[in-house]
Amino acid sequence: MRLVFAGTPEVAVPALDALIASDRHEVVAVVTRPDAPAGRGRRLVASPVAERAAEAGIEVLKPAKPRDEDFLARLREIAPDCCPVVAYGALLPKVALDIPAHGWVNLHFSLLPAWRGAAPVQHAVLAGDEVTGASTFLIEEGLDSGPVYGVVTEEVRATDTSGDLLTRLALAGAGLLAATMDGIEDGTLTPVPQPADGITLAPKLEVEDAKVDWTAPALRVDRVVRGCAPAPGAWTVFRGERLKLMTVGSVTDRTDLAPGELAVTKKAVYAGTGSHAVELQWVQPQGKKPMRGADWARGVRIGEGERLGE
Numbered sequence: 001m002r003l004v005f006a007g008t009p010e011v012a013v014p015a016l017d018a019l020i021a022s023d024r025h026e027v028v029a030v031v032t033r034p035d036a037p038a039g040r041g042r043r044l045v046a047s048p049v050a051e052r053a054a055e056a057g058i059e060v061l062k063p064a065k066p067r068d069e070d071f072l073a074r075l076r077e078i079a080p081d082c083c084p085v086v087a088y089g090a091l092l093p094k095v096a097l098d099i100p101a102h103g104w105v106n107l108h109f110s111l112l113p114a115w116r117g118a119a120p121v122q123h124a125v126l127a128g129d130e131v132t133g134a135s136t137f138l139i140e141e142g143l144d145s146g147p148v149y150g151v152v153t154e155e156v157r158a159t160d161t162s163g164d165l166l167t168r169l170a171l172a173g174a175g176l177l178a179a180t181m182d183g184i185e186d187g188t189l190t191p192v193p194q195p196a197d198g199i200t201l202a203p204k205l206e207v208e209d210a211k212v213d214w215t216a217p218a219l220r221v222d223r224v225v226r227g228c229a230p231a232p233g234a235w236t237v238f239r240g241e242r243l244k245l246m247t248v249g250s251v252t253d254r255t256d257l258a259p260g261e262l263a264v265t266k267k268a269v270y271a272g273t274g275s276h277a278v279e280l281q282w283v284q285p286q287g288k289k290p291m292r293g294a295d296w297a298r299g300v301r302i303g304e305g306e307r308l309g310e
Contacts, residue, residue: 001081001185004061006031006104010048011166012086014174015107019084020056025181029059029078031066033089067093075099082184084177085139094141102184104139107177109169110202111135111151113194116144117202121169122162124202125227128219129156132165134173136180138191143201147191149180161229205232212236214260214309217275218250233284236260236308238300243308244284251277260307262297269297271308 003025005016019027030053035044046054053060063071072095082102085092097104110120112135117123124132133153140146152172156165183189210228212221212235225234225245234245248271257263257272264270270277280293285300 001025001102001181002079003027003181004029004031004075004078004080004083004100005049005053005085006083006088006092007049007086008033008047008089009087011170012049012088013052014170015084015086015177016049016052018174018178019181020058022178022181024185027053027056027058028080029061031061031063031071031075031083031088034062034064066090066096072096072099082181084181086173086177092139097139097141105136105149105177105180105184106139106144106146107173108135108137108144109133109166109173111153112137112144112148113199115200115202118204120202121166122202122205122227123200124156125160125162125165126223128223132156132169134169134176136176137194145194147193149183149189149191150176152176159226161226163230207232207235210234212245212308214271214307215274218252218273218278219275221273221278222248222250237310238306238308241286243286243296244290245280246282246284246290249279249281251279258307260309262302262306262308264294264297264302267294269293269302 003019005019005027007016019025030049032047032049035046037043038045050060061071061074076099080100083100083104085104085106092104111133115123131153133151135151136149138146154169154172180189205228210232212224225248228234235242236245251270254270254277257270257277259272259274261272262269269280271280282290283293283296284290285296
């Protein structure tokens, strides 16, 4: 099939690579978000998908909005058979959805209908899911509600951050998306409607969602830290400034600390929660580089009874 691939961030690149490598399909163009400011200089930078497509000599389309007439006209000229999508980052209007003969097929990083929305992996970690996965489905106008072509499953490991899990899902999902294109092309795959029950939503995580509540149990604190890594990044307040929490460890035999209360030894720093303590393994003070929790504690000279939190 003639494919127009739609995607933007680094996590979409493995799927693009898998389709470029396919001997059954041709990626004739890529649709991605416009160049965005990045770095200290805030200069405009092309998306990872745009850069990979340019390296491969593939036409790159960067509409400000996917309903722009110039973009739609070019898409009609290209006349793709199907448009595979991975984390494109914009809602597709019906006028665009109707152009390819086999529609737009999205690779979504959850086992639908669970975790529909922008942040499925983060919410799976936050919820303590033991198994998640990726799904390919036919895009319709609803939010991730279209019929499903196929799935792959992935175990959520006890120490997984969202970044760890997403990296594995991107690789597994790339193979799933390529296989889905094969099945659509040879007529062996028919999408199956999603069940009406089991629907959960995964909206984008905001900075406030990543704020640690020290009255919550240690298990919840750990999930927030892992689920919000690398973005938006779990955080708390110490002496009126934000302290980013990068990794914590459970310390089940220490229950003498009040929620947020700090205790320092020669090799570690602990914080109380609503259950037992956690060790602050890696932290990042405001305006500084990441450092070991014990090094941070020595530098700030934590006093007896000092606490994290507002």
